[in-house]
Structures are given as C-alpha cells and as structure tokens.
Amino acid sequence: MLLYALVAVLFVGFVVRRLSLRSKLPKGTKWLPGPKGVPGIGRVWDIPRAHSYKRFKQWADQFGPIYQINVFGVNHVWVSTDKIATDLLVKRGTIYSDRPPINQLESSKTAPEYLPLLGYNDVWKRQRKFVTQIMSQSARSAHLNLPLHESYQFLAELLKDPQRYEKLMEDYTGRVISRLAFGDVSVHPEVAIHSHGLLKAISPGAHLTNIIPALKRLPAFISPWKKEERARHAYERGFFLQMHKLVSGKVETGTALSSYMKTFLEKKDDTGMDDMEGAYVVWNGRIGGRPHHGFCSHDAEIDSVCGDRMPEPSDSPQMPVLRAVIKEIMRWRPITPSSIPHESTEDDIYEGYFIPKGTHVHPSQWAITRDEEMYPDPEVFNPSRWLEAKYPSYQEPLTQYPNIRNFTTFGYGRCICQGMGLVEAEFFVGIGGMAWAANISKKRDALGREIAVPAHDYTSLLISRPRPFQFDLKPRTEKREQQVWDNYFAAKRQEAMSSATDGMIAGIRDPGFGLEKTSFSPGEPIAAAA
Numbered sequence: 228m229l230l231y232a233l234v235a236v237l238f239v240g241f242v243v244r245r246l247s248l249r250s251k252l253p254k255g256t257k258w259l260p261g262p263k264g265v266p267g268i269g270r271v272w273d274i275p276r277a278h279s280y281k282r283f284k285q286w287a288d289q290f291g292p293i294y295q296i297n298v299f300g301v302n303h304v305w306v307s308t309d310k311i312a313t314d315l316l317v318k319r320g321t322i323y324s325d326r327p328p329i330n331q332l333e334s335s336k337t338a339p340e341y342l343p344l345l346g347y348n349d350v351w352k353r354q355r356k357f358v359t360q361i362m363s364q365s366a367r368s369a370h371l372n373l374p375l376h377e378s379y380q381f382l383a384e385l386l387k388d389p390q391r392y393e394k395l396m397e398d399y400t401g402r403v404i405s406r407l408a409f410g411d412v413s414v415h416p417e418v419a420i421h422s423h424g425l426l427k428a429i430s431p432g433a434h435l436t437n438i439i440p441a442l443k444r445l446p447a448f449i450s451p452w453k454k455e456e457r458a459r460h461a462y463e464r465g466f467f468l469q470m471h472k473l474v475s476g477k478v479e480t481g482t483a484l485s486s487y488m489k490t491f492l493e494k495k496d497d498t499g500m501d502d503m504e505g506a507y508v509v510w511n512g513r514i515g516g517r518p519h520h521g522f523c524s525h526d527a528e529i530d531s532v533c534g535d536r537m538p539e540p541s542d543s544p545q546m547p548v549l550r551a552v553i554k555e556i557m558r559w560r561p562i563t564p565s566s567i568p569h570e571s572t573e574d575d576i577y578e579g580y581f582i583p584k585g586t587h588v589h590p591s592q593w594a595i596t597r598d599e600e601m602y603p604d605p606e607v608f609n610p611s612r613w614l615e616a617k618y619p620s621y622q623e624p625l626t627q628y629p630n631i632r633n634f635t636t637f638g639y640g641r642c643i644c645q646g647m648g649l650v651e652a653e654f655f656v657g658i659g660g661m662a663w664a665a666n667i668s669k670k671r672d673a674l675g676r677e678i679a680v681p682a683h684d685y686t687s688l689l690i691s692r693p694r695p696f697q698f699d700l701k702p703r704t705e706k707r708e709q710q711v712w713d714n715y716f717a718a719k720r721q722e723a724m725s726s727a728t729d730g731m732i733a734g735i736r737d738p739g740f741g742l743e744k745t746s747f748s749p750g751e752p753i754a755a756a757a
C-alpha cells in the first residue's frame with residue numbers, strides 16, 4: 228500500500244514538473260503531428276509492451292514519416308525514412324548525439340561502463356576514441372582471422388546437431404568476442420550471461436522503470452527493480468575485475484595473447500581510463516549480434532567461386548549474392564527494430580516543425596526498412612533488390628556493394644555502431660559457410676507437408692530474435708561434410724600448437740592492436756577510420 232502511495236506521489240510530482248518545463252512554441256513554427264494523449268502520460272496505454280515497433284510504424288503510416296508522441300511527459304519523435312534520420316542525426320549531429328537515460332541503470336549517461344548508452348560527454352569521447360582505434364587495428368588484422376577460425380567449430384557442431392542452432396550461433400559470436408576482448412575463449416559462457424543480463428536491464432519491455440521514469444526515485448529498500456539491478460551490476464563488476472586481474476597477470480608474465488584488454492593495459496596512460504573502465508570498454512560489443520533466420524538459395528555463386536572449400540573473407544568481391552542475402556536478412560528483420568534512441572541537447576526547427584531540447588529521437592528501423600519507395604514490397608524477402616538495377620536500393624560496383632557497413636540497422640551519426648566491420652566478417656563466413664556446407668529447407672510433418680516457418684514470432688527485448696523454429700539441415704555432399712570436420716580438427720590442432728608457441732592462432736602473425744594510428748575525431752565512423 229505504502230509502495231502504491233509513494234509511486235502515485237512521485238508520479239504526480241514528476242508530471243507537474245515536466246509540464247512546467249515544456250517549451251513554448253517559437254513564433255512561425257508548429258508542433259509535429261502525432262497521436263494525441265492524456266496530459267502528462269500521453270498515449271502510453273496504446274503502446275504494446277511486445278513488438279511496439281509495429282505500433283510506431285502504424286502511426287507513421289497515419290501521421291507521416293516524422294511525428295511526435297508524449298510518454299509520461301517526455302517528447303518522443305519517431306523518424307521513418309533514412310533521409311530524415313540522416314538530416315537530423317548525421318547532418319545536425321552536434322545537437323542530436325546525446326542519449327536518453329536508461330532508468331533501470333544507476334546512471335547510464337555518465338557511468339564509464341556501457342559505451343552505447345553514454346551521453347554525449349567526455350567519458351563517451353575518450354571511450355569512442357579508444358574503441359575506434361582498437362577496432363581499426365582489429366579490422367586491419369582481419370580480426371586475427373577469428374571469425375573464420377571459430378566458424379569451423381560452429382559448422383561442425385551445426386551439422387552434428389542442427390536444432391541447437393540458437394546456442395551454437397551465440398557460442399560462435401561469443402567465442403570470437405571473448406578471444407578478441409580478453410584473449411581467452413574459455414570465458415564466453417559467462418560473457419553470454421552478462422550480455423543477457425544487460426540486455427534485459429536496458430529493454431523498455433522488461434522493466435516498468437524503463438517506461439515510468441518516476442519509479443527510479445523510489446528508495447532502494449522498497450524498489451524491486453533497484454534490488455535486481457544492484458545484484459546484476461555487482462555480479463557483472465566482479466567478472467570484469469576478475470578479467471582485469473587475469474589478463475594483467477598474463478601481461479606481466481609475457482603469456483597474454485593479443486586482445487583489446489592487453490592493448491588497453493599496455494597503452495593505459497594514453498587512454499585516460501582506469502582499469503575498471505578499460506575492462507568494460509573492451510567488452511562493449513557483446514550486447515550486439517544475435518542469430519536470425521532466412522532461407523535462400525545462393526548455391527550457384529558459392530559453388531562457382533569456392534568449389535570444394537568454404538568461403539573465406541578474400542572471396543567477398545566475387546560474392547555479391549551472399550552479401551545481398553546477408554543485407555536482406557538485416558533489412559527484413561532488423562536486429563534492433565525499435566532502434567537505440569538519441570536525445571537532443573538544443574531546441575531545433577526542422578521543416579517548420581519545432582523539436583524541443585530533450586526530445587528522444589528514434590530512427591525507427593522497422594519503419595525505415597519498410598519504406599516502400601526504397602524497398603518495394605518490403606515484407607518480401609528479396610535479395611535481388613540489392614543486385615538488380617531496377618530496384619531503388621541497388622548500388623554499383625557489385626564487387627563492393629551490397630555491404631552492410633553504415634546500413635540503417637547500425638544507427639546514425641556520431642554514435643553509429645563500432646562493430647560493423649566485425650559483424651560483417653562474422654556474417655560473411657558464418658552464413659556463407661552454412662550455405663556452402665548444407666542444404667537448409669523447411670521441415671516436413673509425418674504426412675510430408677511443409678511446416679511453415681513463422682515470419683513474425685520474435686522476442687520483444689531491445690535486441691529482437693526469432694523464437695525457436697524447425698527446419699531441416701543436411702550436408703550438401705559427403706565430401707563437404709568431411710571437409711567441415713577436417714577444418715574443425717585442423718583448427719583445434721592449430722590452437723593446441725599456438726599455445727605452445729607465440730599464442731596466435733589460425734596462422735596469423737601477431738600484428739597487435741597498437742594505437743599508433745591515432746587520427747580521429749569524435750563520431751568518426753569506424754569504416755572511415757580504418
């Protein structure tokens with residue numbers, strides 16, 4: 228009872244304060260259109276907790292490609308075309324690069340922990356600078372060839388037990404990032420636990436605090452959300468302390484493998500970060516990257532380019548069809564369909580509409596990837612839209628396009644995703660390897676009828692993934708199946724040998740992740756810096 232009373236008081240106080248702060252409309256401007264709501268709470272009852280991005284798209288169809296909606300006194304602007312997102316978040320990046328707070332976390336905008344959630348401040352600048360440098364170096368070394376190396380294990384396990392695909396895909400990307408971040412593959416199960424914990428904490432649908440900001444003011448002893456978050460955070464912090472200790476011990480004895488953490492420890496004085504901040508920052512990519520589904524035949528290209536060996540990163544210029552399939556998967560079912568919002572730091576006027584300071588701006592990925600002018604028949608999974616000149620999304624030369632770098636699903640502007648190059652490398656060999664090794668088709672029931680794959684049965688956390696579904700997977704030929712296992716055992720042999728020599732695997736000499744190339748300006752996309 229006391230809890231309800233306190234919540235009510237906090238809520239009313241919060242709403243009154245918000246309303247009193249609401250900016251006046253400057254002369255000659257107008258408010259953006261949008262669904263009307265009740266003063267103070269806006270239209271909150273009309274936003275479903277699951278798949279809310281579909282509701283935001285419906286409102287875009289009704290009110291146009293940019294509209295506003297009030298939720299608990301906060302002005303939210305939803306943007307549904309790539310052009311408007313670019314106009315605001317890229318071209319006016321100086322005032323649209325802050326982040327809204329995540330209320331379930333203690334202080335997401337300033338605490339030096341999660342780079343993708345930081346506000347536009349000095350902590351963000353120093354972390355962005357460091358990550359730009361290590362990711363550029365990582366790209367130059369082809370990420371130590373780890374995406375290819377780890378794909379051998381992924382494919383072997385997938386052929387053996389296809390229905391474990393979700394876990395196997397997560398293990399694949401988890402092994403790559405654990406080796407890259409800490410030089411230690413054995414920690415990937417724990418990395419996965421912390422990734423899931425953080426994903427839940429920051430997802431709007433998972434905690435009421437992320438929807439009703441006033442709940443953050445409840446004292447900890449009566450707030451179930453604060454108790455849960457403190458326990459999660461303490462457990463996660465313990466892990467990073469342990470990783471810091473482990474890697475610094477190995478650096479001292481000269482046994483540390485190349486990793487982002489090792490680079491941080493060697494160059495710590497240049498980064499302006501302390502040990503704990505460094506341990507967090509090297510891990511930041513792990514909340515990205517989730518398995519998706521998509522069936523498509525691209526066997527002809529794979530057979531003609533690769534023959535009896537698996538696709539390798541150097542095949543990329545000759546494999547536009549594989550790249551088109553990957554890009555179409557990301558368009559058709561974007562991984563963060565609601566996007567990661569930005570917050571504006573000054574009042575602004577766009578095409579005569581007033582956007583007050585403090586607005587949360589959402590480049591709605593679900594709507595942008597369904598823009599019919601750019602993507603005719605958007606619900607149709609059609610890789611040809613990237614390969615044939617008759618489609619508006621087509622770009623030449625096909626040795627380079629399509630590619631997923633700077634695609635809308637990685638966000639916009641100064642805080643665009645820094646993992647694009649790594650994701651591209653993992654998808655190319657992971658998805659390419661699957662298509663080379665196996666025939667994947669719909670499963671059939673006892674009467675021989677195809678079992679449909681549900682096209683919309685997705686989870687509703689910030690990162691969206693398809694719920695488990697059935698399919699058939701068979702090796703394409705005995706020879707390829709054998710090749711998959713040969714690759715797997717060769718990779719394991721290499722790992723065993725490398726721990727006895729210079730610690731590097733997959734035959735790559737250690738180029739390190741040094742920081743010598745430091746030309747950087749905050750917000751520079753990773754692709755430009757590389």
Ligand code: HEM
Pocket residue numbers: 342343344345355358511512513514515516517562563566567568569636637638639640641642643644645646647649650
């Ligand atoms: C398919 C996988 C991934 C997707 C779809 C994705 C998407 C995104 C999006 C939408 C943002 C926010 C951009 C914005 O504010 O407009 C972001 C930020 C970020 N991503 Fe990713 N990401 C993925 C994987 C990764 C990986 C593997 C890494 C690192 C290894 C990574 C590192 C980051 C970082 C550091 C930021 C914050 C950048 C900043 O605030 O300056 N991401 N990502």
